[in-house]
Amino acid sequence: AVVSTQSTGEEEGSDERIRELCFITDGPWDFKKFLAKECRYNNMDFPGMCIKFCNVRRKFCNFYGVKRVNLDLMLKTLGLHAEGTPHSGISDTRNIANIVCTMVRDGAVLDNNEVVDLETIYTA
Numbered sequence: 001a002v003v004s005t006q007s008t009g010e011e012e013g014s015d016e017r018i019r020e021l022c023f024i025t026d027g028p029w030d031f032k033k034f035l036a037k038e039c040r041y042n043n044m045d046f047p048g049m050c051i052k053f054c055n056v057r058r059k060f061c062n063f064y065g066v067k068r069v070n071l072d073l074m075l076k077t078l079g080l081h082a083e084g085t086p087h088s089g090i091s092d093t094r095n096i097a098n099i100v101c102t103m104v105r106d107g108a109v110l111d112n113n114e115v116v117d118l119e120t121i122y123t124a
Helices: 029-041 056-064 071-077 089-105
Strands: 002-007 016-022 052-055
Touching: 016 052, 052 056, 056 071, 056 089, 071 089
Parallel strands: none
Antiparallel strands: 002 016
């Protein structure tokens, strides 16, 4: 997640409030499919903070002008090497973070570009 904070105006090091939050995923499935399924399974509401998110694959394709990519292709395109075990949560997270950092250095703006349709996730 990319977080932007805003100070409460009190002394330095004191409480900061989250002003903006942008979760970054490798495709739409993490939130639209997997998180929705977990919420259904556990009889929970879908978290409001996860309704909007950044699909880094879509941002990557639009920013670099490529048609389709996966995690490995994004890494290779940027001259980066995959770290860890494929499909391991922590390894994928580190690889996505490396992609995001490179994209931001290259001038990309990473903001929310996907929305979960709450009316359809519980029927899928």
